[in-house]
Amino acid sequence: MNAILPLEIERNVFEICAQTERSHAPTLLRVSRYVLIWIQPIIYEVLAVHTQKMRSPSVQAVQAHGQHVRHLLIGPNTSEELINACLLACPNVVNFALSYVGRLSDHSRELVRLSIHFPNIIDAVPDEEAPPPPDEVINFLASFPQLTYLNVASCIPFDIIPCLKVLPSLSYLSLPNDKGDILRMKPLPVIFESNPRLKVIYTSWRSRALRILKTVRRR
Numbered sequence: 001m002n003a004i005l006p007l008e009i010e011r012n013v014f015e016i017c018a019q020t021e022r023s024h025a026p027t028l029l030r031v032s033r034y035v036l037i038w039i040q041p042i043i044y045e046v047l048a049v050h051t052q053k054m055r056s057p058s059v060q061a062v063q064a065h066g067q068h069v070r071h072l073l074i075g076p077n078t079s080e081e082l083i084n085a086c087l088l089a090c091p092n093v094v095n096f097a098l099s100y101v102g103r104l105s106d107h108s109r110e111l112v113r114l115s116i117h118f119p120n121i122i123d124a125v126p127d128e129e130a131p132p133p134p135d136e137v138i139n140f141l142a143s144f145p146q147l148t149y150l151n152v153a154s155c156i157p158f159d160i161i162p163c164l165k166v167l168p169s170l171s172y173l174s175l176p177n178d179k180g181d182i183l184r185m186k187p188l189p190v191i192f193e194s195n196p197r198l199k200v201i202y203t204s205w206r207s208r209a210l211r212i213l214k215t216v217r218r219r
Contacts, residue, residue: 007034015039022042025043026043043065047062047066048073059082069090071094072090073097074098076117078098083102083104084103088107094112094113096111096113097114097116098117099118101118102136103143109144110146111144112147112148115150115152116153133163138166141163142166147167147169147170148169149172149174156175161190168195170195170197173191174202
């Protein structure tokens, strides 16, 4: 490639174009081999799996470019086999989001950020004391010993305290905007005390905002 601009500036131009106009990024791959090398990590940075099954070529594509994936998003009804295949093919994942509770590959032990939508494992009981979480939830979360960030995107129909106790590295917890969530069932100091490293709890439920701020300041 005969560069008119310095190579570093030219690379910045192509990377900015790929980041701001992602739908046109694949077209840039045909410019030259240099541009292909620069742009591939941007194109494959986010992998979203929305179907229960992926055709073989798609799985092969994940395996071929999985080293570039930083954000892995798994939709509902995705098979356990496919989830683990994606995890194995994407060793550099930073953010992992899914609607699933089950067995994961050992690679999950290295993940630090998780967003989860709990399936309908048990019925919510907003007017009663929260029941203990099912063993499958505890075992699932225990497979993330390095997790520092947990975002729960669904109602939590069980006591979250045992869940936090199996996440020794957790420092940030985001809970859903749901009046039936665990914040109404457990005082915030109890939640903080359940995990020594927990520093921040976030929820968009306005009535709890002041208490959260006061609790964080005491920490």
